[in-house]
Amino acid sequence: MRFEVKIEVLPREGIANPEGSTIERTLPALGFETAGDVRVGKIIRLQVEADSADAARAIVEDMCDRFLSNPVIEDAIVEVLTT
């Protein structure tokens, strides 16, 4: 079966997030006073062939550990969506 997978890669708690900080500083000047706590990361969407959703998740988590994210400074959240 073919699964659509979504991977969110976000800087871990306590790790500098300069792009988020820049957006946050800009918001009030553009009239968005009520927004804050901005964090910016990467999203990766891909399709993977696997026997089950669990197998697809295992493959993608292995990818994340090996080269899609840096576990020292980033958290990767994997979501498997059936297609």
Next chain:
Amino acid sequence: MRFEVKIEVLPREGIANPEGSTIERTLPALGFETAGDVRVGKIIRLQVEADSADAARAIVEDMCDRFLSNPVIEDAIVEVLTT
């Protein structure tokens, strides 16, 4: 009320996605033959103060149109999560 909002910014269908293509070319060499169709975008998470989830969504969609995404080449998908 305070809402946690997630914004996915991905290149539109037909727009070049060089980072995704590079990952896709690398996958087979790393043993991931079954994965493909990789697209890489940005994810923005933020908190926004609003009266309702709909109001929060309206604020964030306005942000997307004005400076978080480029609607000519990117799609922005807004998801409001209650906190």
